[in-house]
Amino acid sequence: xxxxxxxxAATEALRNGEITSVSLVETMFRRADRLDAEIGVxxxxxxxxxxxxxxxxxxxRGRGIDRGSLQGIPVGVKDIFATRGAPTTAQSGALDxxxxxxxxxxxxxxxxxxxxxxxxxxxxAEFAIGLPDPSKPFPIPRNPWDTTRWAGGSSSGCASxxxxxxxxxxxxxxxxxxxxxxxxxxxxxxLKPTTGLIPLDGVVPLAASQDHAGPMARxxxxxxxxxxxxxxxxxxxxxxxxxxxxxVGVERAHHTRNPLVDPSVAARFEEAAGAIECxxxxxxxxxxxxxxxxxxxxxxxxxxxxxxxxxxxxxxRWSDYGDATRITLALGALFSAGDYIQAQRVRRWGxxxxxxxxxxxxxxxxxxxxxxxxxxEGLDFFTAMSMPVFTPIWDGVGLPAMSVPIGFAxxxxxxxxxxxxxxxxxxxxxxAGDAYQRLTDWHDRLPPATEGS
Amino acid sequence: VTADSSEVVRALLEAAGVHPAQEELTLLAALFPLLTxxxxxxxxxxxxxxx
Numbered sequence: 001x002x003x004x005x006x007x008x009a010a011t012e013a014l015r016n017g018e019i020t021s022v023s024l025v026e027t028m029f030r031r032a033d034r035l036d037a038e039i040g041v042x043x044x045x046x047x048x049x050x051x052x053x054x055x056x057x058x059x060x061r062g063r064g065i066d067r068g069s070l071q072g073i074p075v076g077v078k079d080i081f082a083t084r085g086a087p088t089t090a091q092s093g094a095l096d097x098x099x100x101x102x103x104x105x106x107x108x109x110x111x112x113x114x115x116x117x118x119x120x121x122x123x124x125a126e127f128a129i130g131l132p133d134p135s136k137p138f139p140i141p142r143n144p145w146d147t148t149r150w151a152g153g154s155s156s157g158c159a160s161x162x163x164x165x166x167x168x169x170x171x172x173x174x175x176x177x178x179x180x181x182x183x184x185x186x187x188x189x190x191l192k193p194t195t196g197l198i199p200l201d202g203v204v205p206l207a208a209s210q211d212h213a214g215p216m217a218r219x220x221x222x223x224x225x226x227x228x229x230x231x232x233x234x235x236x237x238x239x240x241x242x243x244x245x246x247x248v249g250v251e252r253a254h255h256t257r258n259p260l261v262d263p264s265v266a267a268r269f270e271e272a273a274g275a276i277e278c279x280x281x282x283x284x285x286x287x288x289x290x291x292x293x294x295x296x297x298x299x300x301x302x303x304x305x306x307x308x309x310x311x312x313x314x315x316x317r318w319s320d321y322g323d324a325t326r327i328t329l330a331l332g333a334l335f336s337a338g339d340y341i342q343a344q345r346v347r348r349w350g351x352x353x354x355x356x357x358x359x360x361x362x363x364x365x366x367x368x369x370x371x372x373x374x375x376x377e378g379l380d381f382f383t384a385m386s387m388p389v390f391t392p393i394w395d396g397v398g399l400p401a402m403s404v405p406i407g408f409a410x411x412x413x414x415x416x417x418x419x420x421x422x423x424x425x426x427x428x429x430x431x432a433g434d435a436y437q438r439l440t441d442w443h444d445r446l447p448p449a450t451e452g453s
Numbered sequence: 454v455t456a457d458s459s460e461v462v463r464a465l466l467e468a469a470g471v472h473p474a475q476e477e478l479t480l481l482a483a484l485f486p487l488l489t490x491x492x493x494x495x496x497x498x499x500x501x502x503x504x
Contacts, residue, residue, distance in 0.1 A: 293494045300492065307469075315470040326473070327480060333469040334462060334485060339492050349500045381484075 001027040005444060007168045007222040011069045014061065021054035021061075021072030025117055028074050032166050035449055038147055040139030041161040043079045044086050045120040050074070053117045060115070069225045069236075071115030074167040078155050079121035080128055081105040081171060081213075082202035086118075090204045091138045092126045094313050094320035105202025107171055107213050107230055114229040119167050122157025128178055128206045129154065129306055130325030131379055140376065143185060144447040145413050149373040152182030158216045159186035164450050169226050170216040175206045176302045177368075177391025179214045180403035184416030185373035187405045187445060189433065190216040191223045192391075194423045195398030198230050207305035209344075210298060210395040219443050220404060220433030227426060238427040239434040244280035246432065248273070249361035254291045260388045261370030264410035269367050272406040272417050275439050276365070276432075284361055290350065291393060297346035298396025304340045307332025324381050347396045354397055355422065363432045364420040366390055368403040372413030391418070400426045404433045405442040414442070458485045 001023045004010040013019045029047060036042055057072035077083055080090045081104075088100025112118060123141040125131060132140045132150060141156030143149040144163045151160040155172030159182035162170055172179040174192040183190035191214050198213040205211055215226030224235040250273050255261045277283045288294075307314075310321075310329045318326060358364060370388030394401035400423070403416040419436075421428045437443050459482040466473060466481070473481065 290498060293498045296491045297495050300495070311469060311471070315472075318472065327477060327484075330466060330471055330473060330477075330481060331484060331488065333471060334465050334481070334488060335492070339496075342492075342495055345500060345503050346495045346498060349498075349503045381480075385484075385487075 003027055003165045005165065006219050007069060007073050007217060007225050010073055010168055014072050021057040021117060022051060024072070025050050025054040025074055025119070028119065028166055031164070035164055036166070038142065039144050039160050039164060039449070040141045041076070041122050041157040041164070041166055043089060043091065043121045043123055043138060046086050046118060049085050050117050050119050057115045057117065067115035068229070070111065070169070070229050073116050073169060074119045075111055075116045075169040075171065076119055076122040076158055076161045076167040077108055077171045078124050078158055078173060080124055080173060080204040081108050083108050083118065083121060086121050088121065088204070090127050091124045092321065092325070093136060094317045095204065099204065102202060106199040108202065110229055111171065116169065122161055122170070124156060125154035126322045126325040127204065127310070128173060128175060129328050130322045131381070131384055132376060133322035133324065136322050142376065143373045144449050145187065148375055148377065149413065150185065150376050150379055152185035152373055154178035155182050155216060159183050159188045159190065162186070162188045162216060162218055163447055165446070168217065169222060172214055172216045173203060174212045174214055174395060175210045176298060176395055177389055179216055180368050180391050180401060180416065180418060181389060183216060183403040184368035185414065187414030187442065188216060188218055189220055189223055189402065189404050189443060190214065191227065191402040191426070191429065192394060192400065193227065193426055194400045197426070205309050207302045209305060210301055212395065220402065220430050220437055223402065224430045224434070235427055235430055238431050240431065241435050241438050243276055243432065243435045246281040246363070247284055247361045248276055248281040248432070249284050249286035249358065249364035251286045251288055251364060251366045253287055254390050255367050255370050255388065258370055258388045260386065262372065262409055265367065265370055265372065265415045268407040268409070268415055269417055272436065273365055276436055279435065279439055286357060286361065286364060288354070288357060290353065293346060294350045294393040294396055295390065297343040297350070298392035300335060300339060300343040301347065301396060302392065303328065303332040304335050327381050350397045354399065358422055362421065362428050366418050366420065368416040368418045372409040372411055372415050394420060399423055400429050402429050402433050404436060407442050458482045461485065
């Protein structure tokens with residue numbers, strides 16, 4: 001079976017009878033047999049359950065039952081969602097094995113009820129905050145575009161599995177960039193929705209006030225398909241492919257002020273904005289003066305709330321946590337109550353200020369990260385913290401933000417741009433992303449490892 | 454890394470009941486001034502009368 005490269009294409013092939021869900025699932029598991037030992041996507045493969053679900057989807061389709069665009073579609077689930085029939089580890093030896101015995105997360109159940117085939121649990125940074133740790137018994141999430149580099153985190157396996165067509169949709173989480181950073185590094189598409197849009201029950205918390213579940217896929221259209229199922233809302237109907245007349249804000253200061261940004265990544269950003277303007281959008285210069293402060297307030301919140309949740313575990317099972325994870329979480333103990341409260345004031349104020357700043361535009365363009373995926377060799381807390389990453393701000397203020405691929409940096413690695421809009425304006429974000437992807441083919445590119453398969 | 458930041462970090466972690474190894478304490482103490490610097494951006498932000 002030739003694997004379709006998107007949910008939309010697979011659904012069409014399934015409906016036309018060109019493929020079956022069982023053949024698609026079998027093909028993708030065979031691909032995982034070939035690629036996964038090197039890339040590190042899966043923590044647990046639910047082979048039997050997936051084939052059963054695929055057969056059920058095929059059977060229902062054969063009897064004329066149409067569950068919509070996810071029926072029979074293979075999806076990966078980040079291993080911090082409690083998932084029926086599969087263990088939940090959060091990629092950590094410090095999580096009690098019984099954690100995943102609770103009822104399955106609503107988000108996962110909604111995917112199943114729409115007929116999606118859960119292929120298994122995929123790699124995450126430990127507790128959605130750590131870094132790859134070779135001393136722990138978990139796969140190292142490598143970047144399929146260059147396996148000496150990191151896939152990004154924390155929804156690592158979601159992005160690398162999509163990039164290599166091990167599944168066509170994925171369920172990730174994002175507290176400071178965990179959906180968008182790996183999407184950028186792996187050349188895939190990922191949406192962090194407005195705070196609260198997707199239920200978080202059954203998810204191992206990191207920072208409760210900033211945690212978001214969200215769809216990851218190869219295209220904006222596929223993210224829309226997943227979001228419809230995850231929320232019950234209507235998104236795909238809005239994707240008219242038009243950018244004509246759209247007011248598109250462009251914020252450059254966040255990266256032009258940062259000397260660590262790779263100039264070739266900034267160049268891709270300009271090219272993407274240029275393509276959008278050529279398609280009829282009106283570009284409007286936007287300056288978010290407190291960008292850095294809002295980013296820092298979100299990071300502080302992540303550390304402090306993360307520490308609060310893990311304090312007991314860190315006291316009792318310090319060495320069961322990975323090196324980078326326990327250092328990062330312990331940082332949360334170094335902030336004062338005044339620091340934390342100030343961060344919450346900044347976030348609250350930021351929501352109001354950004355609502356005013358974004359008033360003249362429909363969407364805003366910013367870089368996802370100012371660099372491509374870093375080498376795994378030497379990747380430590382200092383390296384990770386010093387990377388120019390522009391994602392936490394949108395978690396802190398709760399706005400929808402989607403990373404889409406915009407080409408390749410000079411080192412040959414994919415990079416992404418984030419499309420932001422007002423709270424609740426996911427349709428506008430998806431519409432802009434889908435229209436941009438109709439102009440470009442960056443989202444169609446496949447890493448060399450997948451060639452010939 | 455100043456002796457002061459090492460002591461502050463050790464005291465804060467002990468108060469939280471967390472006991473890192475010596476080399477981890479040194480790393481955290483090295484990070485502490487960077488954190489304080491970043492906190493300055495949010496403490497110095499003029500937010501008017503935001504409650």
